[in-house]
Amino acid sequence: MMVRWRTQSSVAISADAASWILIDASPDILAQLRSFPEAQPSRAIRDTAIAGIVLTDSQIDHTTGLLMLREGPPLRVYCTDSVRDDLTTANPLFGILAHYCGVEWQRLETRDMARFHVQGVPGLTLRAVPLSSKAPPYSRYRHDPHEGDTLGLQVTDDATGRTLFYAPGLGRMEPHVRAIFERANCLMVDGTFWTDDEMIRLGISDKRAEDMGHLPQSGAGGMMEVLAGYRRARKILVHVNNTNPILDEDSSERGELTAAGIEVAHDGMEIVL
Amino acid sequence: MMVRWRTQSSVAISADAASWILIDASPDILAQLRSFPEAQPSRAIRDTAIAGIVLTDSQIDHTTGLLMLREGPPLRVYCTDSVRDDLTTANPLFGILAHYCGVEWQRLETRDMARFHVQGVPGLTLRAVPLSSKAPPYSRYRHDPHEGDTLGLQVTDDATGRTLFYAPGLGRMEPHVRAIFERANCLMVDGTFWTDDEMIRLGISDKRAEDMGHLPQSGAGGMMEVLAGYRRARKILVHVNNTNPILDEDSSERGELTAAGIEVAHDGMEIVL
Numbered sequence: 072m073m074v075r076w077r078t079q080s081s082v083a084i085s086a087d088a089a090s091w092i093l094i095d096a097s098p099d100i101l102a103q104l105r106s107f108p109e110a111q112p113s114r115a116i117r118d119t120a121i122a123g124i125v126l127t128d129s130q131i132d133h134t135t136g137l138l139m140l141r142e143g144p145p146l147r148v149y150c151t152d153s154v155r156d157d158l159t160t161a162n163p164l165f166g167i168l169a170h171y172c173g174v175e176w177q178r179l180e181t182r183d184m185a186r187f188h189v190q191g192v193p194g195l196t197l198r199a200v201p202l203s204s205k206a207p208p209y210s211r212y213r214h215d216p217h218e219g220d221t222l223g224l225q226v227t228d229d230a231t232g233r234t235l236f237y238a239p240g241l242g243r244m245e246p247h248v249r250a251i252f253e254r255a256n257c258l259m260v261d262g263t264f265w266t267d268d269e270m271i272r273l274g275i276s277d278k279r280a281e282d283m284g285h286l287p288q289s290g291a292g293g294m295m296e297v298l299a300g301y302r303r304a305r306k307i308l309v310h311v312n313n314t315n316p317i318l319d320e321d322s323s324e325r326g327e328l329t330a331a332g333i334e335v336a337h338d339g340m341e342i343v344l
Numbered sequence: 345m346m347v348r349w350r351t352q353s354s355v356a357i358s359a360d361a362a363s364w365i366l367i368d369a370s371p372d373i374l375a376q377l378r379s380f381p382e383a384q385p386s387r388a389i390r391d392t393a394i395a396g397i398v399l400t401d402s403q404i405d406h407t408t409g410l411l412m413l414r415e416g417p418p419l420r421v422y423c424t425d426s427v428r429d430d431l432t433t434a435n436p437l438f439g440i441l442a443h444y445c446g447v448e449w450q451r452l453e454t455r456d457m458a459r460f461h462v463q464g465v466p467g468l469t470l471r472a473v474p475l476s477s478k479a480p481p482y483s484r485y486r487h488d489p490h491e492g493d494t495l496g497l498q499v500t501d502d503a504t505g506r507t508l509f510y511a512p513g514l515g516r517m518e519p520h521v522r523a524i525f526e527r528a529n530c531l532m533v534d535g536t537f538w539t540d541d542e543m544i545r546l547g548i549s550d551k552r553a554e555d556m557g558h559l560p561q562s563g564a565g566g567m568m569e570v571l572a573g574y575r576r577a578r579k580i581l582v583h584v585n586n587t588n589p590i591l592d593e594d595s596s597e598r599g600e601l602t603a604a605g606i607e608v609a610h611d612g613m614e615i616v617l
Binding site: 076098099101102105131135138139141142161162163166167169170171207208209275 | 349371374375408435436440442482548
């Protein structure tokens with residue numbers, strides 16, 4: 072058995088390696104920034120190279136890290152109305168942060184998947200792709216889904232036209248998502264669970280992957296089958312739950328992935344699009 | 345210059361090395377538990393040896409780690425009414441956690457500094473010592489102080505009678521605190537700032553140490569002078585801000601501390617009382 076310890080899912084994206092977009096702010100963000108010198112240009116005290124933060128949802132593992140960035144300049148945070156609702160009511164991080172650095176909220180629209188840019192980050196164009204998944208357990212939208220509860224993010228390098236699609240929470244493939252997959256040069260997608268009943272079999276939850284808004288990798292219609300349809304893209308699983316057997320590099324499940332040309336993200340992974 | 349990276353302040357205390365009290369839940373708690381095998385007995389999946397969590401205040405750096413412990417059994421959390429107020433209103437961690445593991449709140453009383461025990465942790469007796477400090481910036485009590493906003497914790501080993509006093513936020517010495525200092529075999533106390541105007545001189549805040557409820561180490565009436573009065577105790581500074589020159593092991597300030605017999609806490613530090 073060979074399992075590497077992993078921090079929780081956040082990625083940093085840049086076209087010029089000087090200004091960075093942080094996608095999701097994991098609770099492990101301080102350790103992640105520490106191991107990533109590019110994010111710490113040290114132009115001033117308590118400086119970071121993160122120009123803006125884009126949230127794919129309001130899950131605790133994607134938002135708690137905002138608190139760890141409170142001792143600096145205002146945080147420019149891009150998210151949808153429903154994510155902002157969660158972060159100003161049940162989990163009022165924006166209200167708390169107002170007493171420290173403050174938050175400059177930038178509304179993300181999912182209608183027509185309009186293109187947007189993150190201020191201060193040249194060379195990258197983004198689109199917010201609404202996904203079928205689940206709002207967090209604490210959210211008023213958990214059992215009342217709204218478009219914008221969960222996003223995938225398409226990131227295009229303006230210089231090359233190449234695109235990345237990042238989607239840590241993806242419960243169901245839909246036509247507009249298939250179109251985004253088709254276009255992608257790199258797919259970094261939901262790797263939470265191997266099987267739909269993984270948590271139930273381990274006795275730690277009565278919820279199926281589907282109940283939590285995650286498409287499992289194995290089985291009919293699973294993520295492996297989905298990814299097999301997209302031959303040109305590099306394929307990487309992210310947001311891997313600690314119950315998922317693919318974390319064991321010696322497991323047969325990991326072997327299946329590797330044979331299918333699917334990678335598993337790890338700390339410090341660098342991707343050149 | 346020699347500065348070791350540090351995680352944020354949490355300590356674990358035990359009499360039998362099997363059941364542990366966690367004092368404060370720092371945002372770095374997962375990394376801290378990972379480097380502390382005793383806390384992971386692995387008797388069951390997602391098991392920890394932490395029987396209860398005692399909070400000294402509701403500061404973000406002492407409470408955010410509760411969220412990282414959400415995927416297990418209910419958390420037994422000991423705190424005062426005013427800390428619970430903060431954690432159910434402005435920073436409603438208890439409400440959020442109700443959707444995951446749940447919180448079993450245990451009220452801490454400061455009146456008469458009554459003794460208490462943490463359920464499941466034999467051999468240790470605690471007292472909650474009310475301190476003059478400051479509630480967090482986000483708290484309704486920031487400018488309306490109440491007894492119980494900030495605690496020090498006296499921990500007595502029942503077998504030996506020896507006591508530890510832990511106080512990461514201590515703004516002013518008062519008679520009842522002097523009595524606790526007098527009695528202590530080990531003092532782990534507020535090491536936030538070296539000088540009262542440290543943040544102002546660095547240009548990152550307009551607040552003095554005093555405004556934030558921390559007694560600086562240097563100067564008349566400072567922590568070094570205070571500690572000089574207690575000869576029998578081991579003396580360790582905790583909760584050291586990243587602006588504090590004592591973090592540089594080669595600094596003259598650190599040299600002054602060392603000459604005075606005062607240590608600076610570091611990750612992985614083990615103290616046998």
